[in-house]
Amino acid sequence: xxxxxxxxxxxxxxxxxxxxxxxxxxxxxxxxxxxxxxxxxxxxxxxxxxxxxxxxxxxxxxxxxxxxxxxxxxxxxxxxxxxxxxxxxxxxxxxxxxxxxxxxxxxxxxxxxxxxxxxxxxxxxxxxxxxxxxxxxxxxxxxxxxxxxxxxxxxxxxxxxxxxxxxxxxxxxxxxxxxxxxxxxxxxxxxxxxxxxxxxxxxxxxxxxxxxxxxxxxxxxxxxxxxxxxxxxxxxxxxxxxxxxxxxxxxxxxxxxxxxxxxxxxxxxxxxxxxxxxxxxxxxxxxxxxxxxxxxxxxxxxxxxxxxxxxxxxxxxxxxxxxxxxxxxxxxxxxxxxxxxxxxxxxxxxxxxxxxxxxxxxxxxxxxxxxxxxxxxxxxxxxxxxxxxxxxxxxxxxxxxxxxxxxxxxxxxxxxxxxxxxxxxxxxxxxxxxxxxxxxxxxxxxxxxxxxxxxxxxxxxxxxxxx
Amino acid sequence: xxxxxxxxxxxxxxxxxxxxxxxxxxxxxxxxxxxxxxxxxxxxxxxxxxxxxxxxxxxxxxxxxxxxxxxxxxxxxxxxxxxxxxxxxxxxxxxxxxxxxxxxxxxxxxxxxxxxxxxxxxxxxxxxxxxxxxxxxxxxxxxxxxxxxxxxxxxxxxxxxxxxxxxxxxxxxxxxxxxxxxxxxxxxxxxxxxxxxxxxxxxxxxxxxxxxxxxxxxxxxxxxxxxxxxxxxxxxxxxxxxxxxxxxxxxxxxxxxxxxxxxxxxxxxxxxxxxxxxxxxxxxxxxxxxxxxxxxxxxxxxxxxxxxxxxxxxxxxxxxxxxxxxxxxxxxxxxxxxxxxxxxxxxxxxxxxxxxxxxxxxxxxxxxxxxxxxxxxxxxxxxxxxxxxxxxxxxxxxxxxxxxxxxxxxxxxxxxxxxxxxxxxxxxxxxxxxxxxxxxxxxxxxxxxxxxxxxxxxxxxxx
Numbered sequence: 001x002x003x004x005x006x007x008x009x010x011x012x013x014x015x016x017x018x019x020x021x022x023x024x025x026x027x028x029x030x031x032x033x034x035x036x037x038x039x040x041x042x043x044x045x046x047x048x049x050x051x052x053x054x055x056x057x058x059x060x061x062x063x064x065x066x067x068x069x070x071x072x073x074x075x076x077x078x079x080x081x082x083x084x085x086x087x088x089x090x091x092x093x094x095x096x097x098x099x100x101x102x103x104x105x106x107x108x109x110x111x112x113x114x115x116x117x118x119x120x121x122x123x124x125x126x127x128x129x130x131x132x133x134x135x136x137x138x139x140x141x142x143x144x145x146x147x148x149x150x151x152x153x154x155x156x157x158x159x160x161x162x163x164x165x166x167x168x169x170x171x172x173x174x175x176x177x178x179x180x181x182x183x184x185x186x187x188x189x190x191x192x193x194x195x196x197x198x199x200x201x202x203x204x205x206x207x208x209x210x211x212x213x214x215x216x217x218x219x220x221x222x223x224x225x226x227x228x229x230x231x232x233x234x235x236x237x238x239x240x241x242x243x244x245x246x247x248x249x250x251x252x253x254x255x256x257x258x259x260x261x262x263x264x265x266x267x268x269x270x271x272x273x274x275x276x277x278x279x280x281x282x283x284x285x286x287x288x289x290x291x292x293x294x295x296x297x298x299x300x301x302x303x304x305x306x307x308x309x310x311x312x313x314x315x316x317x318x319x320x321x322x323x324x325x326x327x328x329x330x331x332x333x334x335x336x337x338x339x340x341x342x343x344x345x346x347x348x349x350x351x352x353x354x355x356x357x358x359x360x361x362x363x364x365x366x367x368x369x370x371x372x373x374x375x376x377x378x379x380x381x382x383x384x385x386x387x388x389x390x391x392x393x394x395x396x397x398x399x400x401x402x403x404x405x406x407x408x409x410x411x412x413x414x415x416x417x418x419x420x421x422x423x424x425x426x427x428x429x430x431x432x433x434x435x436x437x438x439x440x441x442x443x444x445x446x447x448x449x450x451x452x453x454x455x456x457x458x459x460x461x462x463x464x465x466x467x
Numbered sequence: 468x469x470x471x472x473x474x475x476x477x478x479x480x481x482x483x484x485x486x487x488x489x490x491x492x493x494x495x496x497x498x499x500x501x502x503x504x505x506x507x508x509x510x511x512x513x514x515x516x517x518x519x520x521x522x523x524x525x526x527x528x529x530x531x532x533x534x535x536x537x538x539x540x541x542x543x544x545x546x547x548x549x550x551x552x553x554x555x556x557x558x559x560x561x562x563x564x565x566x567x568x569x570x571x572x573x574x575x576x577x578x579x580x581x582x583x584x585x586x587x588x589x590x591x592x593x594x595x596x597x598x599x600x601x602x603x604x605x606x607x608x609x610x611x612x613x614x615x616x617x618x619x620x621x622x623x624x625x626x627x628x629x630x631x632x633x634x635x636x637x638x639x640x641x642x643x644x645x646x647x648x649x650x651x652x653x654x655x656x657x658x659x660x661x662x663x664x665x666x667x668x669x670x671x672x673x674x675x676x677x678x679x680x681x682x683x684x685x686x687x688x689x690x691x692x693x694x695x696x697x698x699x700x701x702x703x704x705x706x707x708x709x710x711x712x713x714x715x716x717x718x719x720x721x722x723x724x725x726x727x728x729x730x731x732x733x734x735x736x737x738x739x740x741x742x743x744x745x746x747x748x749x750x751x752x753x754x755x756x757x758x759x760x761x762x763x764x765x766x767x768x769x770x771x772x773x774x775x776x777x778x779x780x781x782x783x784x785x786x787x788x789x790x791x792x793x794x795x796x797x798x799x800x801x802x803x804x805x806x807x808x809x810x811x812x813x814x815x816x817x818x819x820x821x822x823x824x825x826x827x828x829x830x831x832x833x834x835x836x837x838x839x840x841x842x843x844x845x846x847x848x849x850x851x852x853x854x855x856x857x858x859x860x861x862x863x864x865x866x867x868x869x870x871x872x873x874x875x876x877x878x879x880x881x882x883x884x885x886x887x888x889x890x891x892x893x894x895x896x897x898x899x900x901x902x903x904x905x906x907x908x909x910x911x912x913x914x915x916x917x918x919x920x921x922x923x924x925x926x927x928x929x930x
Contacts (some may be wrong), residue, residue, distance in 0.1 A: 012888060038557060038558060042778045043556070044551065044556070045537075045538040045556060045656070045657040045659045046558075046657075049692075079820070081797050083780070083793060087774075088776075089777055090776050211838070228482060265773075265817065265822075266820075267771075267825070267829060270663035271660075272662050393532070410690055
């Protein structure tokens with residue numbers, strides 16, 4: 001039996017204003033119904049005007065996916081009644097979408113997969129219902145926020161693949177600066193179609209709507225995959241139905257059967273003229289395309305000598321990749337920058353911005369490289385700087401963590417250690433060369449880690465050799 | 468006296484705005500109880516007071532009536548529907564904005580068939596308007612209130628809206644001038660949509676030159692309406708007097724069928740002679756697709772209307788009927804809020820767009836529409852102007868056309884040009900059975916100047 005999955009993904013475009021009016025599209029945390037106007041409220045007599053910036057962001061995605069941008073696309077009305085849909089129809093593109101075709105490649109456990117894109121179109125978002133004890137309230141802030149819908153071919157063959165595809169898409173969308181694509185915030189939403197086929201014959205597909213996290217995508221598809229396989233295994237029939245997903249209960253919820261399917265009565269939107277994407281416009285968009293994640297990954301390997309694995313982790317988030325490159329510029333060493341970002345910074349990176357400025361980290365790395373501070377102390381300082389929000393080099397000088405550069409001082413400490421540890425000295429002279437390590441450790445303890453171990457070891461050899 | 472006459476008298480100091488307003492209100496006092504053209508009216512004192520500041524502008528503070536599906540911030544905009552009984556827009560329609568900027572004031576809002584669906588103004592939720600020529604008869608529709616107000620002398624001029632004849636047919640039935648501009652010439656911002664791909668705002672006036680003046684004010688691109696054409700405003704008044712010498716006028720034989728009756732046909736003959744007397748040439752042409760305009764129009768306009776009116780769902784606006792769940796609330800609200808004709812068209816439009824029927828109905832209607840546009844384009848290769856009657860009959864009696872199809876047939880001559888998006892005007896063409904009978908002139912796309920010039924030339928000789 002083979003699992004076949006296709007995805008329909010909605011992406012909120014990060015435009016300043018909505019798709020058909022000049023209201024702010026940044027509705028997150030805005031008080032209900034404060035970002036509205038006659039157009040997005042669908043008031044009688046108001047008319048939509050297409051936001052060209054939204055088209056440009058959509059075109060970036062189309063170009064990145066290698067899709068064929070249609071010179072002429074058209075808007076349609078999708079009719080259905082719902083209180084959060086103020087016009088009673090959604091403006092979308094159905095018969096003539098913005099772009100068709102294209103592919104997205106991604107890796108699952110090091111193995112490369114490619115999913116074909118069927119089509120990509122622009123549409124407007126609906127509002128939101130807020131359920132209270134006294135009934136449902138409507139918040140229209142989200143009405144008219146621009147979305148693109150990306151429809152894949154059924155080229156995905158496991159829930160895990162579906163999840164990894166979505167991750168790769170999110171990485172792409174973030175690199176293109178078209179969307180923050182945060183699933184938890186609803187900026188990236190996924191509906192999935194899944195069917196299990198027996199011996200090559202096409203199975204009946206079911207749909208799972210509103211998957212709002214990567215985990216939900218994998219788990220819901222896993223549950224449905226299992227359900228269909230189990231049905232088929234005992235000779236039962238899979239019905240064509242639509243499910244929702246209850247993340248908390250980890251359960252599929254039947255939403256509607258085939259008989260209850262909506263007839264959306266699509267027809268061309270008469271309030272808008274066809275969208276014409278001229279070659280010139282497309283070229284202007286192409287010229288301003290940010291670097292694509294896979295191009296950047298390759299460049300990191302080539303230009304900075306990183307391993308493909310490290311480069312891959314760095315480009316997962318464009319901000320991470322940007323940060324890495326800033327640190328490289330600040331410290332002058334790509335290897336050091338990669339090491340510090342991957343093994344230290346990522347542990348602390350939780351929010352939208354890096355936990356420590358690239359300049360501050362670069363300075364700290366330079367201090368380690370020039371022998372001003374030990375690596376161990378630098379790491380500890382980093383942690384403290386991040387938790388206190390202070391500059392790490394300030395902490396270094398405040399706590400006197402700078403390495404003892406004075407040769408005479410180091411020699412004085414070493415002589416003290418030699419005097420206090422006759423047993424170790426004896427061992428060394430008896431041929432136990434590793435006793436040197438013990439002596440260095442003692443000296444490090446005395447200096448609070450501020451000494452350079454290599455230097456100390458040389459000094460011990462000099463002292464013990466001369467005696 | 469027409470609007471331009473009034474403006475000239477005002478500029479020469481022969482009269483004052485106050486006198487004009489008093490005159491209008493005197494007439495309103497007299498006929499409005501019978502005609503019932505207005506759904507709301509300004510207070511004449513307010514108009515006089517505010518008019519003082521407008522004396523220096525083109526329209527000198529004169530009041531103009533506005534059909535009640537055109538948004539105004541200072542009056543409710545009901546669309547003749549219970550759903551919008553208490554709805555007051557938060558913005559002015561572009562056409563109203565431009566009229567105000569030119570110095571006009573909104574006199575009041577005129578009655579109409581609910582959401583502009585109808586040809587008699589009987590389908591208003593607030594009662595019918597009557598024809599000032601004969602109160603037993605309808606004023607036509609859907610801009611019946613605007614046409615009746617101008618014909619009765621209650622208004623100097625009015626705005627109407629025309630989707631399939633809603634300016635021209637009432638103008639014809641009331642005996643005034645009504646223009647439907649090229650689709651896209653007058654912005655639709657603020658016009659409550661009935662059928663978005665057909666709706667156009669147009670003037671209803673006492674004379675052709677008034678019509679040209681109002682059009683000059685309201686026409687021109689508006690970035691808020693994506694379907695508004697990128698044309699710069701033009702002064703349509705200055706070139707009215709060029710005459711029609713050497714112009715070719717085509718009379719489609721489909722517009723003069725025997726069923727019109729001898730009196731109407733005799734009138735059409737007279738129009739032809741007048742055209743020839745004025746130096747024009749009359750040729751018979753054929754627009755064989757005319758008979759398909761009616762089904763195509765009702766499918767397309769109803770399909771668009773079914774979506775345009777979906778926003779009246781009980782969540783917002785005047786009518787909201789509580790029910791056990793959302794679906795029941797929507798159904799109950801729409802059942803109560805819409806009148807029969809509107810429901811009929813919503814159902815027709817919903818059906819025409821349904822899965823499995825779309826191609827057979829809506830799709831086919833769109834193909835017919837394209838062919839009709841081509842047919843006009845071809846006709847205009849041959850002639851300058853197409854002419855014929857505006858409506859097959861003069862004003863009919865209230866309640867006479869209870870059968871919706873009989874009512875729809877009232878628009879058979881206005882529907883084709885609506886579908887083609889070309890401009891058309893109705894001017895008084897004489898009388899049939901003692902009632903006004905309109906002459907319709909149709910011109911190529913954006914040839915309003917030509918259309919108005921022809922209408923202006925004929926107007927004097929037909930009166």
